[in-house]
Amino acid sequence: MITFEQVSKSFGTKENEIKAVQDVSLEINKGEIFGVIGFSGAGKSTLLRLVNLLEQPTSGKIIVNDQQVNQLSQKELRKLRSRIGMIFQSFNLFSSRTVYGNIAYPLKLAGWTKNKIDERVKELLRFVALEDKADKYPENLSGGQKQRVGIARALATSPDILICDEATSALDPETTDEILSLLRRVNKEYSITIMLITHEMHVIKSICNRVAVMENGKVIEEGQVFDLFTKPQKKTTKNFIRSVLNDQLSYHLYEKLKKEQRGRMFRIIFKEGVSNEPILSRTCKRYEVDFNIIYGNINELQERLFGSLIVEFIGEEKEVQRVIEELAEIVELKEMIEYES
Ligand SMILES: Nc1ncnc2c1ncn2[C@@H]1O[C@H](COP(=O)(O)OP(=O)(O)OP(=O)(O)O)[C@@H](O)[C@H]1O
Ligand SMILES: [Mg+2]
Numbered sequence: 001m002i003t004f005e006q007v008s009k010s011f012g013t014k015e016n017e018i019k020a021v022q023d024v025s026l027e028i029n030k031g032e033i034f035g036v037i038g039f040s041g042a043g044k045s046t047l048l049r050l051v052n053l054l055e056q057p058t059s060g061k062i063i064v065n066d067q068q069v070n071q072l073s074q075k076e077l078r079k080l081r082s083r084i085g086m087i088f089q090s091f092n093l094f095s096s097r098t099v100y101g102n103i104a105y106p107l108k109l110a111g112w113t114k115n116k117i118d119e120r121v122k123e124l125l126r127f128v129a130l131e132d133k134a135d136k137y138p139e140n141l142s143g144g145q146k147q148r149v150g151i152a153r154a155l156a157t158s159p160d161i162l163i164c165d166e167a168t169s170a171l172d173p174e175t176t177d178e179i180l181s182l183l184r185r186v187n188k189e190y191s192i193t194i195m196l197i198t199h200e201m202h203v204i205k206s207i208c209n210r211v212a213v214m215e216n217g218k219v220i221e222e223g224q225v226f227d228l229f230t231k232p233q234k235k236t237t238k239n240f241i242r243s244v245l246n247d248q249l250s251y252h253l254y255e256k257l258k259k260e261q262r263g264r265m266f267r268i269i270f271k272e273g274v275s276n277e278p279i280l281s282r283t284c285k286r287y288e289v290d291f292n293i294i295y296g297n298i299n300e301l302q303e304r305l306f307g308s309l310i311v312e313f314i315g316e317e318k319e320v321q322r323v324i325e326e327l328a329e330i331v332e333l334k335e336m337i338e339y340e341s
Pocket of ligand 2: 044045046
């Protein structure tokens with residue numbers, strides 16, 4: 001649906017070149033929610049703005065709906081842009097227009113009749129649950145309500161693609177979740193492909209199917225969200241994941257546990273949804289070994305469980321060894337001999 005083929009975009013002069021996007025190749029499939037995550041300045045907004053040609057690529061191809069966007073005539077480009085809705089961190093609403101007026105605006109531009117506009121706007125107001133705010137001005141709305149207007153306006157001309165530039169970054173956590181579930185509905189109920197960029201792993205974890213990690217203009221890692229969470233390769237990816245999983249012990253707590261340690265301490269890593277089985281208790285019982293869960297962090301992602309537990313095994317050395325060997329056949333175990341950061 002959206003293909004980037006070795007796309008680069010530079011700003012500035014030859015002597016002072018800023019390589020905002022460097023040799024990016026990506027394929028975003030119809031119907032998916034694709035996320036791009038990266039720190040500030042990674043090139044995310046530039047990448048997104050290339051989709052509807054708000055930025056011209058320096059080199060490479062961008063193909064949307066089988067059309068190479070950087071080869072379209074002005075007329076074709078206008079048509080393509082009406083198939084791509086866009087929402088922003090700062091909402092970008094017209095302050096001089098009401099909620100109704102904001103949503104109606106793209107339809108007016110497209111030459112719809114008053115009656116048809118009215119019908120469509122009311123339908124969209126219902127979809128974003130703002131029927132009672134139709135006559136209000138943006139300054140009288142909360143951030144979450146403003147973004148709902150932004151979404152309704154972006155959907156007005158029934159696009160097939162919605163691109164979102166940090167759509168929840170200006171919102172508190174609760175409102176973020178409300179907007180994310182609205183985006184999930186946009187994807188499901190209207191079958192709209194979503195490409196979003198964010199610097200928050202929580203957003204990726206909540207709604208994305210696939211994700212690309214960007215750093216210094218490049219995509220450094222890409223894949224299914226579950227795979228990225230359970231098998232991250234790059235340090236930046238690991239850091240982003242850590243921000244939502246919180247599975248590290250502090251050094252202070254680690255030291256304290258080591259002092260009080262009675263048995264061997266392991267981190268047990270669950271990757272493939274086996275963490276809901278009572279494998280620990282079953283195995284330990286068989287060998288008369290006690291176990292003590294010191295720290296636990298099991299997460300749900302796309303209806304699968306993964307995470308880790310820090311467990312101390314207490315018992316006769318030989319028996320403990322047996323338990324560990326048996327568990328190692330089912331789950332990944334790492335003995336905690338020194339502090340890992
Ligand atoms: N119009 C422009 N002119 C010059 N440099 C630009 C322009 N737009 C972006 N850049 C530069 O390109 C790089 C990537 O910027 P971009 O806005 O794409 O990053 P980002 O990942 O969206 O960051 P943020 O999370 O802060 O929004 C930065 O170094 C930025 O300064
Ligand atoms: Mg940006």
